[in-house]
Amino acid sequence: MVTFTQIIELDVSGLETFADRWGRVHRKIKEAREGFHDDVVRKLHDDQWRGAGGSKAQDYCDRIQTAIDALDAEVVSLRRFLDEEADGSKGSGGVKGFEGLQKEACALQEEAFVHGLLINDDGSIQRMGGYDPTAPEGSENLDEEKRIIANSLEERAKKVIGTATENDEWIAASLKVIFGTVGNFETEDRRYKVSEPTLKDRMVRNQLNNVGAMANMRGWKTTAGLVQHFLDGNGEPVEVQPQQMMKDIPQFQRDLDKTMDHDVSKRPDGPFTTEWKSTAPNPKDGDKSMDWYYGLNHFQYRTVGEKHGNEVTYHVEVQKRYDWGIPSEHRRTQEAFGGPFEMSLEQADLAHLNTTGLGRDFDVKGSSEQMRTTV
Known part of the structure; x- marks a missing residue:
């Protein structure tokens, strides 16, 4: 103290x-x-x-x-x-x-x-x-x-x-x-498969695989799926459904409502695109939010549409780079893998899986259907 x-x-x-x-x-x-x-x-x-x-x-x-x-x-x-x-x-x-x-x-x-x-x-x-x-x-x-x-x-x-x-x-x-450590500080450049994996890298991969398995057992399909996609290593983008995310993540819906009330409502008539903004699930909002919290945590969203008076037609776009914290970002491990997982993994060690080819970073993105609202 x-x-x-x-x-x-x-x-x-x-x-x-x-x-x-x-x-x-x-x-x-x-x-x-x-x-x-x-x-x-x-x-x-x-x-x-x-x-x-x-x-x-x-x-x-x-x-x-x-x-x-x-x-x-x-x-x-x-x-x-x-x-x-x-x-x-x-x-x-x-x-x-x-x-x-x-x-x-x-x-x-x-x-x-x-x-x-x-x-x-x-x-x-x-x-x-x-x-x-x-x-x-x-x-x-x-x-x-x-x-x-x-x-x-x-x-x-x-x-x-x-x-x-x-x-x-x-x-x-x-x-x-x-x-970082001697074994993971080179992850700073985020290049894929530029060094040979060590025994520690293989142990970290197995631990992360166990995290995905535990998430699946808890019914957290989003977390399990994203972890598995990272470990599969094809690097292909993953599509998500923003409208489903709004239902699963009350905090996302609250932040989106603020954007509509405090930003879109004040814009002149015509086409608009809001700036990318950050949001994140609140684990206190329930099990579905907890799944997205461990699966994605923070992500960005924006709205694209057209305004005529109080009537707005729009869709929501989301994006996130699924990667793990490199040392200079000082993203602490417990923020990603604490609580129910009861497993400690340093983020830079996880990032090193991309460096060795035992995992691969990828983009998460999605776009909703057209929606209508009044502001």
Whole structure:
């Protein structure tokens, strides 16, 4: 648990300086990559070293270049991640950035001082001099107005502490996967079947196959089907039915309704195409939503149609790239395979199945029939 004092004393500028140093690492890697390409790879290819030895040398150097690119992608991701979490400009955003949280904590501390109060590490409030403003009436003789102020300060301070703790845990978990492992960091380029599978890759494939089997046993046909299609490895797109998805995923229907109410209704008459927007099933909405949650999770949708007054004729399109998180995306495993599966698989290990040809990424897409509504 992060304490209130730790938030106040956090060296946010030091965190940003640390991020900037990773920016310098990126520049050095880029220079090394350019030098390796110009001094080794280009000459090797231009000289056209023939025969099996030349081919192996070229392949080996190409792999080194790919590895350098993968490392650089992860360094850039780390630098951006640290900077965004420090100032809240992106990522978690706004007040969830440590800089925003620190400003809020300092403002609360100043407000407490004005009223002769102190904020403890756990967010509780005490009166300067050691008195407890929440103690029974008579022991500190605190007036009711100050008691209300103290309660308000405590509520807001504990909220800041809770948010900072969540942010701290998120960073700790993300940093553990952002560089991947020796066996999966090369997945950054997402090319298909460019390396030989290892024993670990085959074990991961078997585990994922078990996930699909368990999903099928639970009646989650969407999850099971998509996992199997990935493992089959043909890479062909999978068609889904948006109208059925609207029935199965209440959150999708709610988000679509908002698009119609807040976007389409304000457009002028004539043809329209809305921007792609993201939505995701809420597991609390029932078993069908749970199936789509584990099968697809986030996906994008848009509406295409024509508006005449309040009458709208339209269809809905959905799309999703079915792939697993590479290290620089720091997509944490438990978000995809937690809960009922009771199995831990690192996303970058799953992404490596595409690299070795034991699985293959593919597109998920679909378009509904024409529908009519009023806005």
